[in-house]
Amino acid sequence: MRMTSLRWFVQGAFLLLFLFLFLQTESKGEDTLGYPVRFFLDFDPLVFLSTLLSARVLVPGFLLSLLLVVLTIFLGRVFCGWVCPLGTIHNLTGILNRRKRPVLLPGARRWKYLVLLFLLSSSLFTAQVTGFLDPLCLLIRSLTLFLYPLFQNGLEAVFRAAAEAPVSFLAAPAEAFYTLFQRFLFAFREPHFYQAVFTGLFFGLIVGLNLLERRFWCKYLCPLGALLGLLSRKAVLKRSVGEGCTDCGRCQKACQGAAIGGDPRETIPSECLVCFDCDDLCPVGAVRFGFRGGEKGQALHLGRRAVLLSLFSGALTVPFLRVSPQSRSGLFPGKLIRPPGALDEKDFLAHCVRCGECMKVCLTNGLQPTFLEAGLEGLWTPVLVPSVGYCEYRCTLCGQVCPTGAIRPLKREDRKHVKIGTAFIDPGRCLPYAFGIPCLVCEEVCPTEVKSIWFETVRVIGREGREEPVKRPHVDPALCVGCGICEHYCPVRGEPAIRVVSTGESRSKENRLLL
Amino acid sequence: MDRRSFIRKMIIAAAAVSCPAAFSPLAASRAEPSPAPDLAVVRGPSPERIVASAVDALGGMRRFVSPGDIVVVKPNMGWDRAPEFGANTHPAVVAALVGLAVEAGAKRVKVFDHTVNDPRRCYRQSGVAAAAEAAGAEVSFVDKRKFKSVRLDGEVLKEWPLYEDILEADKIINVPVAKTHGLSTLTLALKNWMGVMGGGRWRIHQRIHESLVDVARKVKPTLTVLDAVRILTANGPQGGRLEDVKVLDTVIAGTDQVAVDSYGATLFGLRGRDLGYVRIGHETGLGNMNLESLDIRKITL
Numbered sequence: 001m002r003m004t005s006l007r008w009f010v011q012g013a014f015l016l017l018f019l020f021l022f023l024q025t026e027s028k029g030e031d032t033l034g035y036p037v038r039f040f041l042d043f044d045p046l047v048f049l050s051t052l053l054s055a056r057v058l059v060p061g062f063l064l065s066l067l068l069v070v071l072t073i074f075l076g077r078v079f080c081g082w083v084c085p086l087g088t089i090h091n092l093t094g095i096l097n098r099r100k101r102p103v104l105l106p107g108a109r110r111w112k113y114l115v116l117l118f119l120l121s122s123s124l125f126t127a128q129v130t131g132f133l134d135p136l137c138l139l140i141r142s143l144t145l146f147l148y149p150l151f152q153n154g155l156e157a158v159f160r161a162a163a164e165a166p167v168s169f170l171a172a173p174a175e176a177f178y179t180l181f182q183r184f185l186f187a188f189r190e191p192h193f194y195q196a197v198f199t200g201l202f203f204g205l206i207v208g209l210n211l212l213e214r215r216f217w218c219k220y221l222c223p224l225g226a227l228l229g230l231l232s233r234k235a236v237l238k239r240s241v242g243e244g245c246t247d248c249g250r251c252q253k254a255c256q257g258a259a260i261g262g263d264p265r266e267t268i269p270s271e272c273l274v275c276f277d278c279d280d281l282c283p284v285g286a287v288r289f290g291f292r293g294g295e296k297g298q299a300l301h302l303g304r305r306a307v308l309l310s311l312f313s314g315a316l317t318v319p320f321l322r323v324s325p326q327s328r329s330g331l332f333p334g335k336l337i338r339p340p341g342a343l344d345e346k347d348f349l350a351h352c353v354r355c356g357e358c359m360k361v362c363l364t365n366g367l368q369p370t371f372l373e374a375g376l377e378g379l380w381t382p383v384l385v386p387s388v389g390y391c392e393y394r395c396t397l398c399g400q401v402c403p404t405g406a407i408r409p410l411k412r413e414d415r416k417h418v419k420i421g422t423a424f425i426d427p428g429r430c431l432p433y434a435f436g437i438p439c440l441v442c443e444e445v446c447p448t449e450v451k452s453i454w455f456e457t458v459r460v461i462g463r464e465g466r467e468e469p470v471k472r473p474h475v476d477p478a479l480c481v482g483c484g485i486c487e488h489y490c491p492v493r494g495e496p497a498i499r500v501v502s503t504g505e506s507r508s509k510e511n512r513l514l515l
Numbered sequence: 516m517d518r519r520s521f522i523r524k525m526i527i528a529a530a531a532v533s534c535p536a537a538f539s540p541l542a543a544s545r546a547e548p549s550p551a552p553d554l555a556v557v558r559g560p561s562p563e564r565i566v567a568s569a570v571d572a573l574g575g576m577r578r579f580v581s582p583g584d585i586v587v588v589k590p591n592m593g594w595d596r597a598p599e600f601g602a603n604t605h606p607a608v609v610a611a612l613v614g615l616a617v618e619a620g621a622k623r624v625k626v627f628d629h630t631v632n633d634p635r636r637c638y639r640q641s642g643v644a645a646a647a648e649a650a651g652a653e654v655s656f657v658d659k660r661k662f663k664s665v666r667l668d669g670e671v672l673k674e675w676p677l678y679e680d681i682l683e684a685d686k687i688i689n690v691p692v693a694k695t696h697g698l699s700t701l702t703l704a705l706k707n708w709m710g711v712m713g714g715g716r717w718r719i720h721q722r723i724h725e726s727l728v729d730v731a732r733k734v735k736p737t738l739t740v741l742d743a744v745r746i747l748t749a750n751g752p753q754g755g756r757l758e759d760v761k762v763l764d765t766v767i768a769g770t771d772q773v774a775v776d777s778y779g780a781t782l783f784g785l786r787g788r789d790l791g792y793v794r795i796g797h798e799t800g801l802g803n804m805n806l807e808s809l810d811i812r813k814i815t816l
Binding site for chain 1: 595631632633634635637638639640656698715717718720721723750752755756
């Protein structure tokens with residue numbers, strides 16, 4: 001078998017594994033998922049490194065990422081060429097591009113190192129912005145928030161249209177397909193996300209760059225590729241060109257990285273994805289890959305000015321991200337309800353890589369990406385929006401899938417004591433208060449063992465002058481955990497008559513309500 | 516009833532009547548056939564056996580389910596709670612009824628509930644889905660496309676989306692659990708019909724008693740089995756504390772859902788008339804809440 005065929009096979013297998021784990025990031029009713037769904041993120045040394053710098057902690061999966069580091073030191077950027085699911089997507093999209101020559105000058109390969117330095121410098125100054133550009137975070141986020149909802153809602157619309165079509169022969173196959181998709185490919189609850197458009201555009205742009213040049217992202221922009229590139233400068237698995245080379249230049253054009261410079265005999269190890277394309281392509285069989293050590297790694301010339309600029313702009317980004325008042329201590333945006341187990345806001349932002357795993361796994365679709373609720377620094381971090389979905393009282397899945405510990409994994413017993421906010425009744429809208437009409441849905445659905453909502457029976461005088469007993473709900477702020485199920489099911493729609501705000505969240509020492 | 520099913524039922528009835536008494540399993544088990552009571556209240560340690568005994572006392576499952584029937588067994592499994600907390604119908608009670616219906620020749624037995632908490636967790640954590648499936652039921656999650664608006668012409672609800680499977684079932688067995696409820700005081704059999712309602716079902720709390728009777732009038736169960744193996748005496752309908760759970764090891768079975776609920780009220784020290792929906796159900800002729808006028812057979816195993 002040719003090596004490129006083997007590579008395509010391996011790439012496909014990893015992409016399928018990645019998608020399989022993505023689909024498994026969903027509850028089946030058990031307390032745990034049963035699959036290590038954040039597997040790929042655990043292998044990501046960039047997530048490890050940036051969290052180490054920004055939050056000064058080791059992420060839970062750091063041993064696996066060290067494994068990738070070791071592997072890369074020996075074998076080079078095999079992860080990029082053989083494993084990375086985003087790389088494979090680039091590889092596939094690149095097929096559409098028939099352009100032969102790279103459009104950018106070889107010097108552009110430096111960009112990604114500058115991107116990496118920029119991100120790590122921000123991390124060092126405690127702003128965790130790596131997740132925006134880390135390929136795995138970017139891919140999982142784009143899948144969760146945009147591609148998967150588009151896939152499911154789009155197909156459901158097609159099936160619905162077929163079922164309701166004026167011709168009846170479409171209904172049966174549509175139903176059969178619907179059942180099949182629902183069983184194997186669709187999310188249990190059709191996903192809808194705020195910010196889907198923006199995350200989708202971002203993803204589209206990055207994938208679209210392949211039309212400009214194949215693997216544009218991997219060659220010039222990817223910060224993980226840059227990190228792995230730095231590690232592979234002395235890799236022992238190397239490309240070499242033998243005697244027969246005719247300078248035909250095919251390998252230069254075909255190179256998936258930007259690894260072959262002006263002389264086709266020379267290879268830049270940090271740019272080589274070990275894809276074997278040049279080996280298979282060489283008409284005279286001069287290209288070989290083999291294990292050879294002992295050679296001195298090539299120096300990386302980024303330019304002192306560019307490096308300093310990256311480091312400075314990375315550092316300067318931190319105050320820029322924090323220019324909005326959300327970053328001021330003592331200010332707690334009410335709508336900023338973080339998932340149970342989330343760290344205190346400052347710490348949380350230092351951890352969260354916005355991979356979207358928590359939003360994917362959320363039972364009710366209630367975890368949504370923020371826009372500017374948490375300031376620019378908090379863009380696309382998870383926030384509970386009870387009108388979309390409440391926080392299921394006994395569920396701890398978001399903490400289980402979080403790759404950085406921004407949301408701590410909670411034990412079932414501890415979960416009960418975690419308060420993410422407090423519900424407040426709006427008497428101007430609540431039926432018993434405003435109109436003397438019975439309701440108490442909030443009390444019925446309240447999940448705490450002793451109900452956090454109690455009622456007072458009041459005798460009210462109606463329009464006709466008759467006295468009627470009415471039960472009015474009250475929130476017990478000592479018991480309410482802020483799950484938002486009351487807000488979610490409140491029959492007063494639009495602006496519910498009971499609403500949860502972050503007040504009293506147990507992750508914060510300051511945002512307390514009671515003494 | 517269409518002509519075909521009428522003929523089929525006539526043939527079955529004729530066969531049953533002409534069946535020699537010696538071969539009838541019903542007749543064989545009892546010395547002299549007595550008329551079925553209105554309610555059977557059975558107490559005993561095994562949920563399966565008290566259910567079987569209660570159904571038997573009412574004349575056996577064959578009285579309620581005919582061969583070839585599509586049967587819905589409707590439990591309350593609306594909450595993400597384990598069985599011991601009494602928030603959902605006991606899985607063994609549901610499974611026993613499914614088993615009896617299958618035995619009686621039901622073609623399909625469907626089990627579902629329009630849950631309040633996440634359906635996956637409710638089905639799994641209540642233990643009902645697994646137990647019912649093992650007993651031969653088709654357990655499925657509610658498919659939102661299957662809520663069909665139907666005319667109720669009730670006191671309050673004129674029209675409401677109800678679940679297709681309930682509307683199309685040949686026979687319906689209601690198997691609620693007895694527990695407290697803030698607004699309606701108790702949730703028993705009639706309240707369980709909220710689990711077949713779609714639409715903005717939380718609005719019915721504004722006139723919950725009338726609304727529940729309006730829906731119950733449409734649904735018409737052939738049999739109601741109230742699960743009081745464990746009852747939830749406070750913080751219902753969801754509970755979560757074992758000290759709020761009282762173990763009664765009892766089921767109450769009957770064909771009149773108002774009568775079942777009226778008896779259910781007594782488990783909590785109340786009378787049927789204390790519950791608005793029982794009183795209204797009685798007054799509007801849905802059923803009889805006067806326990807004194809009912810033939811109640813109490814059995815202890």
